[in-house]
Amino acid sequence: MTGKHNSWILPGIVGLTCGLFALDLFMPLGVAIGALYAGIVLLASFSPNPRLPLLTAACATGLLILGAVAGPRVSSIPLWVGVTNASLGLVVVWISAVLLRQRHHAEIRLRQAKDELEARVAARTRELADVNHTLLREISEHVETEESLRASEHDLATSRQELRDLAARLLTVQEEERRRISRDLHDDINQRLAMLVVQAESLESSLPPSASDCSKELRSIQDRLTELSDDVRHLAYQFHPSILDDLGLTVALQRLVDECATRANLQGTFEVSPAPPTVPQTVSTCLYRIAQESLANVMKHARANKVIVSLASTADAITLTVQDDGVGFDTQQLANSHRGLGLISMAERLRLVRGTVTIDSIPHQGTRLYIKVPHAEVPV
Numbered sequence: 099m100t101g102k103h104n105s106w107i108l109p110g111i112v113g114l115t116c117g118l119f120a121l122d123l124f125m126p127l128g129v130a131i132g133a134l135y136a137g138i139v140l141l142a143s144f145s146p147n148p149r150l151p152l153l154t155a156a157c158a159t160g161l162l163i164l165g166a167v168a169g170p171r172v173s174s175i176p177l178w179v180g181v182t183n184a185s186l187g188l189v190v191v192w193i194s195a196v197l198l199r200q201r202h203h204a205e206i207r208l209r210q211a212k213d214e215l216e217a218r219v220a221a222r223t224r225e226l227a228d229v230n231h232t233l234l235r236e237i238s239e240h241v242e243t244e245e246s247l248r249a250s251e252h253d254l255a256t257s258r259q260e261l262r263d264l265a266a267r268l269l270t271v272q273e274e275e276r277r278r279i280s281r282d283l284h285d286d287i288n289q290r291l292a293m294l295v296v297q298a299e300s301l302e303s304s305l306p307p308s309a310s311d312c313s314k315e316l317r318s319i320q321d322r323l324t325e326l327s328d329d330v331r332h333l334a335y336q337f338h339p340s341i342l343d344d345l346g347l348t349v350a351l352q353r354l355v356d357e358c359a360t361r362a363n364l365q366g367t368f369e370v371s372p373a374p375p376t377v378p379q380t381v382s383t384c385l386y387r388i389a390q391e392s393l394a395n396v397m398k399h400a401r402a403n404k405v406i407v408s409l410a411s412t413a414d415a416i417t418l419t420v421q422d423d424g425v426g427f428d429t430q431q432l433a434n435s436h437r438g439l440g441l442i443s444m445a446e447r448l449r450l451v452r453g454t455v456t457i458d459s460i461p462h463q464g465t466r467l468y469i470k471v472p473h474a475e476v477p478v
Contacts, residue, residue, distance in 0.1 A: 151198045159192070265446050276337040283334035291327040295320055339386070347382040348373055348409060351389055355407050362397040365404040374411035381471055384447045385409075385418050388455075391444060392420040392467050400424025400465065418469040426459045444469075 302316040334340075342350040352368045359366030377385075389407060396405050402424030410417045444455050453471035 151194075151202075155192055155194070262446075262449065270450075280334040280337035280340065283330050283337065288327055288330045288334065291323055291330060295323045295327065298323065342382055342386055343379075347377050347385060350382075350386055351407060351409060354386070354389060354393060355405070358393040358397060358405065364396075364402055367404070367406045369406065369408040371408070371410050374409065374416050377416065381416065381451050384451050384453070385416070385469065385471070387447060388444050388467075388469055389418060389420060396420070396422050396424065396465075399427075402464070413473075415470045415472045417471075420467040421464065423464045426461045426463050426465050428461060429457060429459055 298316050298320045302313050302320070305313050305316070339350050339353075341353060348370055355366040355368040358364075393405065393407075396402055400422045402422035405420070405422040408417075408419040408421075410419075441455065441457065448455055448469065448471070451471050453469060456468040456470075457465070458468075459465040
């Protein structure tokens with residue numbers, strides 16, 4: 099289509115050039131002929147051939163010179179006027195041709211720059227598309243990973259809750275089983291041992307004086323039975339202190355501190371300020387077991403001279419404090435020691451009554467264990 103539209107340019111240039119040359123031959127001095135030739139050069143710029151304006155300018159130059167030589171002369175007009183007129187025409191023609199040539203080169207450079215820019219834009223667009231695709235894929239993978247992590251966290255939280263519930267049931271069942279074994283030891287086994295002691299005493303009193311050897315053996319059996327009865331009674335108390343059910347937490351803790359002081363040969367002090375109100379059985383058992391574990395640690399590891407156990411009731415909680423003046427330890431290494439396992443057991447017991455445990459210890463400066471069970475969270 100462009101070739102068909104521009105097919106008239108060359109014939110038009112030839113026709114106009116011939117017409118201007120003929121006009122130049124009959125007009126004196128060729129007034130404005132140079133400007134008209136410049137118009138033909140401008141017309142040649144519409145041709146797809148980039149050299150046509152220069153060829154047209156060269157042709158116009160020759161025709162201008164030929165017209166100046168062969169054209170009519172006017173005697174009243176000096177020769178220099180004609181020469182000047184022709185020179186101006188040539189200047190106009192070649193300025194037009196040069197400007198058109200420069201415009202053509204500028205258009206070529208601009209087209210090249212445009213093509214290069216479009217190529218760069220296309221390449222950058224492809225790069226951005228690849229980056230966007232990669233980013234979308236990474237975002238999708240990240241979202242899937244987050245969803246998987248959330249699902250895993252939910253499953254983990256569910257598993258932890260199930261484990262905690264199981265631990266709670268196990269602790270409850272353990273305490274019930276301890277209570278049953280303690281009751282059986284105290285009410286059954288210990289009673290039978292007591293009856294054996296009575297029967298041995300009765301048998302000894304019925305022996306004749308001549309059976310002194312048998313009497314000594316019976317007294318030895320009585321002593322052993324008495325010792326065994328004391329051991330069974332102590333074992334039953336270790337399984338579950340009946341005093342805790344019969345006389346309450348305060349009396350049970352006092353007896354526990356006294357036993358610890360006697361067995362470890364240390365100064366034991368029990369303080370109550372003020373005495374807590376009626377404490378639910380679950381809380382009493384929890385606090386007693388924690389005090390029992392703490393005092394056992396004091397006897398095994400602390401090498402203390404003094405231990406103080408404090409029970410108190412505030413407006414919002416029941417608190418238990420166990421403090422000794424022993425060797426202490428580094429709390430940062432607590433998780434890797436046997437004490438760390440004991441603390442985990444304490445924390446698990448406290449979780450059942452929604453309590454908290456805080457332990458403070460400095461090497462060679464003693465240890466302080468602080469337990470707090472809120473009243474509002476105490477299950478009845």
